[in-house]
Amino acid sequence: MDELSAAVLADAPAEELRNIPLPRSYRAACLRAEDTGTFAGVDDKDVRKTLRVDDVPLPEPAPDEVLVAVMASAVNYNTVWSATFEPLPTFGFLERLGRQGGFAARHDLPYHVVGSDAAGVVVRTGAAVARWAVGDHVVVSCVQVDDHEPATHGDAMLGSGQRIWGYETNFGGLAHYAVVKASQLLPKPGHLTWEEAGSSMLTAATSYRMLISDKGARIKLGDVVLIWGAAGGLGAFAVQLVKQAGGIPVAVVGSPDKARAVRALGCDVVLDRTELGLGGGGTGEEITAQGKRLGRAIRKAVGEDPAVVFDYVGRATFGLSVFVLRRGGTVVTCGSSTGYRHEFDNRYLWMHSKRVVGSHAANLMEQSECNRLFDLGKLVPVLSEVHPLDEVGEAARRVQLNQHTGKVGVLCLAPREGLGVTDPERRRAIGPAVLNPFR
Known part of the structure; x- marks a missing residue:
């Protein structure tokens, strides 16, 4: 372990952290450009073959950036996409970013440090950073934007310079250090451990925008919300948000174990898709038949069709989502883990005045509002397991095969679970069982 990492773990004061030289290299989960052809003609694209943990050179932060000593991170599905080089190798993203020149050129490398979640300690700030200081405990938003672009100031997710950090940029969170823009930072809730805080922000904020924001479905008191994949990271936060907003979550899961996990979140209506x-998928007639069965089950449970359907599964569910939605309702989608080409019967969309809303990550205000809910104890982490950084390939494989519930955390610099709590009184008041319903 380098001297700076050791000082961070020892809770050294900010002045001491500032005076310790930066290490020349750091430990990181990364992909190699030379491996992009690994899975040509292979059915099982096992991410353990391409996701390596290596020592890589530490980059210099730009004036508007900070260097964060990462205590913990998490595996998101974009890590799986990255490691399988699908739908495109991420090195194309890095090459296009590098073409901008200046500090952007640092990103175009023959290796890609991945990871889009993190919680840690600020150890360096660029000359243009005013709101953050060395020693601050932070969580990292996954969104990088160009704040010189006019669209960013209306909604950052509509700016052409918006990128997902650790997926469309280099120097991501599955590492001992991460380089992030100051505009990605939020204060870490003091009652959460490093691994709890470091595994929540990407999926929670994405679900927040989809359901609560005026950019998404804008759910209201009493809305019935169908949630596909409710035991996953996105779905588990969706269940919590619907409950907090006074709605009625209807969770769809794939096994009795996942049904029990979702009920632990307080979800009363849980349907097993099997x-x-x-x-x-299937033919149009098969999708209609499945939709009728699903619609009957929902009406039997809650008495009406859903006002909103929360769908990130994609091809396998989208036709059903459009079909079961009530007249004037909204399907909100942020991804397609089972395939991007969706088939649905458009008659049920146009003749019943339904809407489809596309949603991607969350802008900084939405991220901040979501983080506030964690700070208040209104949202809780949904970790089911935690792995050390050196076993990140195994952790990502679990996500790739859908063998997990909630979120899979990764300890980076943190030597063990349970560290990082600075507000033990609030943690005791909320209660450990409430904070970790999936564990």
């Missing part, structure tokens, strides 16, 4: 024969 029991309903929802196999995903």
